[in-house]
Amino acid sequence: MFLAMDTVFDQCSIAILDSSGQVLSSHTETGKRQQTQQILPMIDAALSEAQLRLADIQALIFNRGPGAFSGIRINTAVVQALSVAHDLPCVSVSSLQAIAQCAYQKYGLTHLYSALMLVCSKSTLDSMSW
Numbered sequence: 001m002f003l004a005m006d007t008v009f010d011q012c013s014i015a016i017l018d019s020s021g022q023v024l025s026s027h028t029e030t031g032k033r034q035q036t037q038q039i040l041p042m043i044d045a046a047l048s049e050a051q052l053r054l055a056d057i058q059a060l061i062f063n064r065g066p067g068a069f070s071g072i073r074i075n076t077a078v079v080q081a082l083s084v085a086h087d088l089p090c091v092s093v094s095s096l097q098a099i100a101q102c103a104y105q106k107y108g109l110t111h112l113y114s115a116l117m118l119v120c121s122k123s124t125l126d127s128m129s130w
Contacts, residue, residue, distance in 0.1 A: 001016060001017070001018055001019070001024075001050075001052060001056050001057050001058055002016070002017045002018075002019075002057065002058060002059050002060075002061055003015075003016055003043065003046075003047075003054075003057045003059075003060050003061065003082075004016075004017060004060075004061040004062070005039065005043070005060070005061070005062050005063075005075060005078065005079065006062070006063040006075065006095075007035035007039055007063075007071045007074040007075045007078070008063045008065055008067030008068055008071035008072055008075060008095060009067055009068060009071060010030065010031055010033060010068075011028055011029060011030040011031070011035075012028070012029045012032075012034075012035040012038040012039055012042060013026075013027065013028040013029075014026070014027045014028075014039070014042040014043055014045075014046045015027075015046070016046050016047065016049075016050045016052065016057075019058075024049075024050040024052075025045075025046040025047075025049040025050040026046070027042045027045060027046055029042065035071060035074045036074055039074065039078055040078070054082065054086050054088075055086070057086070057088060058088070058089075059088060059089045059090065059091055060079045060082055060083055060088050060089070060090045060091070061090075061091045061092075061093060062075045062076070062078075062079045062090065062091075062092055062093065063075055063092075063093055063095050063098070064076070064092035064093065064094060064095075065094070065095060066094075066095060066096065067095055
């Protein structure tokens with residue numbers, strides 16, 4: 001059994017998977033930017049729904065980014081605390097690698113390109129030194 005979590009972007013997601021990858025429980029809260037308040041109750045709800053305890057979990061899986069700094073900190077802190085408290089191994093997953101794997105599985109794409117866009121207002125650009 002695996003407990004996966006993602007608080008990196010504007011949502012909070014929890015999933016419990018069995019060893020074959022079957023999703024036993026999944027919860028997502030979107031658009032609230034309240035991941036610190038949401039994640040622990042969501043973990044409890046997912047465990048309860050799957051009729052499991054943390055002692056039944058074999059490893060913790062989490063999104064290591066790239067993504068929003070605060071979201072990555074929340075993810076990492078919760079996983080680290082649960083890992084230390086329950087002696088569980090952690091597996092970090094790159095969000096870009098997860099997107100690429102999904103594109104491969106769903107569409108058979110073997111080459112993907114990623115780009116980061118920097119959007120700045122004119123006043124921000126004027127105040128930057130190059």
